[in-house]
Amino acid sequence: MKPKYIVLDRDGVINVDLFDYVMDVKDFKFEEGSYEALIELGKNGFEIIIATNQKCINLGLISFKGIEEINNYWVDIVTKAGVKIKSVEVCPHRDEEKCECRKPKTGLLKNAEKKHKISLKNCFFVGDKLSDIECALAHGCIPILVETGYGLRSIEERGSRENLIITKNLSEAVNLILAKN
Numbered sequence: 001m002k003p004k005y006i007v008l009d010r011d012g013v014i015n016v017d018l019f020d021y022v023m024d025v026k027d028f029k030f031e032e033g034s035y036e037a038l039i040e041l042g043k044n045g046f047e048i049i050i051a052t053n054q055k056c057i058n059l060g061l062i063s064f065k066g067i068e069e070i071n072n073y074w075v076d077i078v079t080k081a082g083v084k085i086k087s088v089e090v091c092p093h094r095d096e097e098k099c100e101c102r103k104p105k106t107g108l109l110k111n112a113e114k115k116h117k118i119s120l121k122n123c124f125f126v127g128d129k130l131s132d133i134e135c136a137l138a139h140g141c142i143p144i145l146v147e148t149g150y151g152l153r154s155i156e157e158r159g160s161r162e163n164l165i166i167t168k169n170l171s172e173a174v175n176l177i178l179a180k181n
Contacts, residue, residue, distance in 0.1 A: 012148055035077075048083065103127075126170060
């Protein structure tokens with residue numbers, strides 16, 4: 001059976017966005033229903049790529065190792081429940097650095113494809129910011145905007161877009177994806 005891939009943003013999709021930065025594992029809290037949604041993805045054979053902007057690294061607020069510890073914390077929890085997190089791709093750059101990996105650019109997705117020799121074209125990409133949606137569209141993924149995290153704010157500020165799938169949260173997005181597969 002051919003693997004199925006899905007790309008997820010982290011803050012505001014998987015975990016509660018603090019509208020600041022998750023700087024310690026004690027601050028990491030799963031968004032309502034996201035843990036169960038990840039388990040459903042795992043049960044249904046999805047391999048998950050995380051694409052997350054973490055400019056707090058280059059702002060000097062936390063080290064790359066600190067972000068890795070936070071990611072390892074939650075990845076270990078879901079892995080024990082049978083979920084396959086294929087990789088966590090992190091952009092540490094600030095906007096002004098104009099890197100190729102900071103969403104809405106597609107470098108994080110290209111890195112994952114190269115690393116794993118896979119294609120993420122036509123897979124679902126769930127995010128809470130329009131930069132996630134723009135990244136998904138630029139890379140040929142199917143975007144879903146969740147209302148959690150910055151989702152409602154993104155819709156209020158910029159409006160929804162024609163043909164953009166908007167769901168309440170990751171759980172609702174996963175239910176929709178599983179209904180289509």
